Amino acid sequence: NAGVTQTPKFRVLKTGQSMTLLCAQDMNHEYMYWYRQDPGMGLRLIHYSVGEGTTAKGEVPDGYNVSRLKKQNFLLGLESAAPSQTSVYFCASNSAGSYEQYFGPGTRLTVT
Amino acid sequence: GEDVEQSLFLSVREGDSSVINCTYTDSSSTYLYWYKQEPGAGLQLLTYIFSNMDMKQDQRLTVLLNKKDKHLSLRIADTQTGDSAIYFCAEVNYGGSQGNLIFGKGTKLSVKP
Numbered sequence A: 001n002a003g004v005t006q007t008p009k010f011r012v013l014k015t016g017q018s019m020t021l022l023c024a025q026d027m028n029h030e031y032m033y034w035y036r037q038d039p040g041m042g043l044r045l046i047h048y049s050v051g052e053g054t055t056a057k058g059e060v061p062d063g064y065n066v067s068r069l070k071k072q073n074f075l076l077g078l079e080s081a082a083p084s085q086t087s088v089y090f091c092a093s094n095s096a097g098s099y100e101q102y103f104g105p106g107t108r109l110t111v112t
Numbered sequence B: 001g002e003d004v005e006q007s008l009f010l011s012v013r014e015g016d017s018s019v020i021n022c023t024y025t026d027s028s029s030t031y032l033y034w035y036k037q038e039p040g041a042g043l044q045l046l047t048y049i050f051s052n053m054d055m056k057q058d059q060r061l062t063v064l065l066n067k068k069d070k071h072l073s074l075r076i077a078d079t080q081t082g083d084s085a086i087y088f089c090a091e092v093n094y095g096g097s098q099g100n101l102i103f104g105k106g107t108k109l110s111v112k113p
Helices: none
Strands: A004-007 A010-013 A019-025 A031-038 A042-051 A054-057 A065-067 A073-078 A087-094 A107-111 B004-006 B009-013 B018-024 B031-037 B043-050 B055-058 B061-066 B071-076 B085-093 B100-103 B107-112
Touching: A004 A087, A019 A031, A019 A087, A019 A107, A031 A073, A042 A065, A042 A073, A042 B100, A073 A087, B004 B085, B009 B018, B018 B031, B018 B085, B018 B107, B031 B061, B031 B071, B043 B055, B043 B061, B043 B071, B071 B085
Parallel strands: A010 A107, B009 B107
Antiparallel strands: A004 A019, A019 A073, A031 A042, A031 A087, A042 A054, A065 A073, A087 A107, B004 B018, B018 B071, B031 B043, B031 B085, B055 B061, B061 B071, B085 B100, B085 B107
16 A cells, blocks of 8 residues: 555745645545645645545635545645745545544645 | 644653643544654654543553643653654544544654764
8 A cells, every 4th residue: 555645746836837736545535635834833724525526625725726536536736826835735534433644745845 | 713732842862751742622522643743754643542541551652631631741751863753742623524633733852862
């Protein structure tokens, strides 16, 4: 099992550009999450999904969109990147009935 | 609202015990978690405790839970340089359509040789 994987590992964007971060898990988990981690701020939940075709907003959803077309994939989109979105992004997943989340290795995004 | 508080830094000498403290607000949390993040990596679950327990021991790790004070601690015995990392406390938030984890800001543990 690869667990939770994230693509890409690093990315530099110019302000206004768009991109999509891909998260994939091979554990057949129902729930998937996108977090951002900033110095001194800990982990903040952006969006999450409780199943294929469903998504919900977390604590800091503005400027991001997500899609869960397949159970194993959870995509995070930035339509028009801003410097405030410079961060490390983590994807996580867990099975229904468990709160034990498995994390991906992270994507380091810089917006200039 | 829900909030999980941790001190940001802890420095210990190799071989000493480390105690990382956390306070949480949601008294209905059934599980409380400790995650470890090594430099450049994602979070890894270290251990967790059910809310009906006071203590859980797992090799060098001891988790203590004081439900009355909503205080959680993680003790690492015989701390090694490989234990240097950021440690996150997390509680379950039952708001929304399912429970989500609320993380503290993390405690950076530095172990000096």
